[in-house]
Amino acid sequence: MKGIFITLEGGEACGKTTQIQMLKEYFKNKKINALFTKEPGGMPLTDELRRLILNYEIDPPLEKTELLLYMAARIEDIEKVIKPALQEGKIVIADRFNDSTIAYQASGRQIMSIDDMINFTENIIDNFTPDLTIYLRLDPQTAFERKKNIDLELDRIEKAGLDFHRRVLEGFDYMAKKEPERFAIIDASKSRDEVFKEILSVIRKKVEI
Numbered sequence: 001m002k003g004i005f006i007t008l009e010g011g012e013a014c015g016k017t018t019q020i021q022m023l024k025e026y027f028k029n030k031k032i033n034a035l036f037t038k039e040p041g042g043m044p045l046t047d048e049l050r051r052l053i054l055n056y057e058i059d060p061p062l063e064k065t066e067l068l069l070y071m072a073a074r075i076e077d078i079e080k081v082i083k084p085a086l087q088e089g090k091i092v093i094a095d096r097f098n099d100s101t102i103a104y105q106a107s108g109r110q111i112m113s114i115d116d117m118i119n120f121t122e123n124i125i126d127n128f129t130p131d132l133t134i135y136l137r138l139d140p141q142t143a144f145e146r147k148k149n150i151d152l153e154l155d156r157i158e159k160a161g162l163d164f165h166r167r168v169l170e171g172f173d174y175m176a177k178k179e180p181e182r183f184a185i186i187d188a189s190k191s192r193d194e195v196f197k198e199i200l201s202v203i204r205k206k207v208e209i
């Protein structure tokens with residue numbers, strides 16, 4: 001494929017949303033034709049899946065149901081959004097992708113071992129792997145302090161305890177160690193401008209921006 005596929009990953013309150021916003025502005029100003037996606041969501045069907053996973057309090061999905069819903073949203077995203085954009089030669093930036101499932105559903109929820117989850121998910125998505133994964137790494141304790149200050153309404157997963165989020169961090173760390181050539185780890189406790197500078201610098205190693 002002609003384009004380049006970049007994912008942004010990290011735990012809660014790592015600053016991903018802010019950084020994506022800054023990247024959108026940057027690409028817009030430079031007139032770079034990039035496509036942004038967010039998982040789960042972005043299309044009518046996947047927005048509906050997101051609602052069922054995160055905000056369906058009446059009858060919350062079982063952990064394995066949740067896993068399958070995330071995977072369903074990902075397949076839709078890959079086939080209907082990401083691959084067509086890559087075929088057109090675009091830079092595709094995804095707000096979360098498969099490493100989130102490894103970190104949250106395997107390491108966090110402990111539905112299955114990390115290695116089993118890697119096999120399971122790679123089978124479903126036909127080994128479709130990002131060219132670059134930018135991991136905004138933030139200690140969950142710091143993340144919780146940030147969240148408290150912002151005081152937004154929390155979804156089901158954000159409400160899970162500190163131990164859960166520590167395991168999520170371990171899951172991302174595991175993947176970063178396993179695939180160091182794909183991962184760029186950025187210390188997300190730095191200022192947003194410093195983090196943004198580092199993000200631009202790792203992207204520039206892959207593509208002219």
Ligand code: TMP
Binds near residue numbers: 095
């Ligand atoms: P967001 O906060 O980045 O919008 O992500 C939504 C939540 O969904 C977040 O708590 C992480 C979680 N999540 C998973 O548990 N597994 C996944 O595969 C994905 C994509 C997200």
